[in-house]
Amino acid sequence: MTEYWVSQGNKWCEFCKIWIQNNPSSIRNHDLGKRHQECVDKKLTDMREKSAAKDKLLKQNEKLLQQIEAKATRSYQKDMATAQEVAKANGAPEDGTREKQHQREKRLLLLSHFQIGRLTVLLDTITTRAMVFTMIPSLDSITVTQ
Numbered sequence: 001m002t003e004y005w006v007s008q009g010n011k012w013c014e015f016c017k018i019w020i021q022n023n024p025s026s027i028r029n030h031d032l033g034k035r036h037q038e039c040v041d042k043k044l045t046d047m048r049e050k051s052a053a054k055d056k057l058l059k060q061n062e063k064l065l066q067q068i069e070a071k072a073t074r075s076y077q078k079d080m081a082t083a084q085e086v087a088k089a090n091g092a093p094e095d096g097t098r099e100k101q102h103q104r105e106k107r108l109l110l111l112s113h114f115q116i117g118r119l120t121v122l123l124d125t126i127t128t129r130a131m132v133f134t135m136i137p138s139l140d141s142i143t144v145t146q
Contacts, residue, residue, distance in 0.1 A: 015039040 010019040011027060016039045020030045030036055 013039075015043050 008022045011022045012019055013030065013036065016030075016036055020026050
Protein backbone atom coordinates (compact mmCIF):
# COMPACT_ATOMS: atom_id res chain seq x y z
CA MET A 1 0.00 0.00 0.00
CA THR A 2 1.29 3.47 -0.82
CA GLU A 3 1.50 6.34 1.59
CA TYR A 4 -0.33 9.50 0.74
CA TRP A 5 1.18 12.95 1.03
CA VAL A 6 -0.33 14.95 3.89
CA SER A 7 -0.01 18.70 4.09
CA GLN A 8 1.52 20.20 7.21
CA GLY A 9 -1.05 22.94 7.21
CA ASN A 10 -0.53 26.61 7.79
CA LYS A 11 -0.23 28.73 10.92
CA TRP A 12 -2.26 31.93 11.38
CA CYS A 13 -0.45 34.95 12.82
CA GLU A 14 -2.92 36.92 14.95
CA PHE A 15 -0.82 40.08 14.84
CA CYS A 16 -0.12 40.23 11.09
CA LYS A 17 -3.38 38.58 9.98
CA ILE A 18 -1.60 36.27 7.52
CA TRP A 19 -1.03 32.55 7.05
CA ILE A 20 2.54 31.21 7.24
CA GLN A 21 3.93 27.73 6.69
CA ASN A 22 3.75 25.55 9.77
CA ASN A 23 7.41 24.64 10.13
CA PRO A 24 9.90 25.91 12.70
CA SER A 25 12.13 27.83 10.30
CA SER A 26 9.24 29.73 8.67
CA ILE A 27 7.70 30.56 12.04
CA ARG A 28 11.06 31.77 13.43
CA ASN A 29 11.77 33.88 10.32
CA HIS A 30 8.32 35.43 10.51
CA ASP A 31 8.56 36.15 14.26
CA LEU A 32 11.95 37.85 13.80
CA GLY A 33 10.77 39.87 10.80
CA LYS A 34 10.32 43.64 10.83
CA ARG A 35 6.65 43.52 9.78
CA HIS A 36 5.72 41.13 12.59
CA GLN A 37 7.58 43.22 15.19
CA GLU A 38 5.76 46.37 14.04
CA CYS A 39 2.39 44.61 14.19
CA VAL A 40 3.11 43.34 17.73
CA ASP A 41 4.13 46.86 18.85
CA LYS A 42 0.99 48.33 17.29
CA LYS A 43 -1.22 45.74 19.02
CA LEU A 44 0.39 46.44 22.42
CA THR A 45 0.03 50.21 21.92
CA ASP A 46 -3.65 49.80 21.04
CA MET A 47 -4.21 47.66 24.13
CA ARG A 48 -2.57 50.29 26.37
CA GLU A 49 -4.65 53.08 24.81
CA LYS A 50 -7.89 51.14 25.25
CA SER A 51 -7.01 50.37 28.86
CA ALA A 52 -6.21 54.04 29.56
CA ALA A 53 -9.48 55.16 27.93
CA LYS A 54 -11.43 52.60 29.97
CA ASP A 55 -9.79 53.76 33.21
CA LYS A 56 -10.54 57.39 32.35
CA LEU A 57 -14.19 56.55 31.66
CA LEU A 58 -14.49 54.66 34.96
CA LYS A 59 -13.03 57.62 36.87
CA GLN A 60 -15.44 60.01 35.14
CA ASN A 61 -18.41 57.78 35.98
CA GLU A 62 -17.29 57.50 39.61
CA LYS A 63 -16.93 61.28 39.88
CA LEU A 64 -20.37 61.76 38.32
CA LEU A 65 -21.94 59.29 40.77
CA GLN A 66 -20.35 61.12 43.70
CA GLN A 67 -21.80 64.40 42.45
CA ILE A 68 -25.25 62.83 42.06
CA GLU A 69 -25.08 61.33 45.57
CA ALA A 70 -24.01 64.70 47.03
CA LYS A 71 -26.93 66.47 45.33
CA ALA A 72 -29.35 63.77 46.50
CA THR A 73 -28.09 64.07 50.07
CA ARG A 74 -28.48 67.85 50.05
CA SER A 75 -31.99 67.53 48.60
CA TYR A 76 -32.95 64.90 51.20
CA GLN A 77 -31.69 67.08 54.05
CA LYS A 78 -33.60 70.05 52.66
CA ASP A 79 -36.79 67.96 52.37
CA MET A 80 -36.39 66.65 55.93
CA ALA A 81 -35.96 70.18 57.27
CA THR A 82 -39.07 71.31 55.39
CA ALA A 83 -41.05 68.31 56.69
CA GLN A 84 -40.03 69.06 60.28
CA GLU A 85 -41.08 72.69 59.88
CA VAL A 86 -44.47 71.61 58.52
CA ALA A 87 -44.91 69.09 61.34
CA LYS A 88 -44.12 71.74 63.95
CA ALA A 89 -46.56 74.13 62.30
CA ASN A 90 -49.31 71.46 62.44
CA GLY A 91 -48.66 70.75 66.13
CA ALA A 92 -47.16 67.25 65.86
CA PRO A 93 -45.06 66.08 68.83
CA GLU A 94 -41.30 66.28 68.27
CA ASP A 95 -40.49 62.80 69.58
CA GLY A 96 -42.84 61.11 67.06
CA THR A 97 -44.68 58.94 69.63
CA ARG A 98 -48.12 59.76 68.29
CA GLU A 99 -47.05 58.96 64.73
CA LYS A 100 -45.48 55.62 65.72
CA GLN A 101 -48.59 54.58 67.64
CA HIS A 102 -50.77 55.53 64.68
CA GLN A 103 -48.57 53.43 62.38
CA ARG A 104 -48.93 50.42 64.70
CA GLU A 105 -52.72 50.78 64.74
CA LYS A 106 -52.89 51.25 61.00
CA ARG A 107 -50.97 48.14 59.96
CA LEU A 108 -51.10 44.75 61.62
CA LEU A 109 -49.21 41.90 60.04
CA LEU A 110 -50.49 38.43 60.73
CA LEU A 111 -48.42 35.48 59.57
CA SER A 112 -49.75 31.99 59.29
CA HIS A 113 -48.53 28.84 57.58
CA PHE A 114 -50.56 26.10 56.06
CA GLN A 115 -49.55 23.07 54.06
CA ILE A 116 -50.96 21.87 50.75
CA GLY A 117 -49.52 18.47 49.96
CA ARG A 118 -45.76 18.84 50.25
CA LEU A 119 -45.85 22.63 49.67
CA THR A 120 -45.82 24.97 52.66
CA VAL A 121 -47.55 28.28 51.92
CA LEU A 122 -46.98 31.47 53.89
CA LEU A 123 -50.13 33.55 54.14
CA ASP A 124 -49.61 37.24 54.88
CA THR A 125 -52.62 39.29 55.88
CA ILE A 126 -52.21 43.03 56.18
CA THR A 127 -55.13 44.73 57.88
CA THR A 128 -55.90 48.40 57.75
CA ARG A 129 -59.00 50.11 59.05
CA ALA A 130 -60.96 49.93 55.80
CA MET A 131 -59.53 46.99 53.87
CA VAL A 132 -57.89 43.61 54.31
CA PHE A 133 -55.24 42.54 51.81
CA THR A 134 -54.18 38.92 51.55
CA MET A 135 -50.92 38.11 49.78
CA ILE A 136 -50.22 34.50 48.88
CA PRO A 137 -46.69 34.14 47.54
CA SER A 138 -46.25 31.22 45.19
CA LEU A 139 -43.17 29.95 43.40
CA ASP A 140 -43.50 32.30 40.42
CA SER A 141 -45.58 35.28 41.60
CA ILE A 142 -47.44 36.89 44.47
CA THR A 143 -51.23 36.89 44.31
CA VAL A 144 -52.90 39.84 46.00
CA THR A 145 -56.59 39.59 46.84
CA GLN A 146 -58.77 42.22 48.41
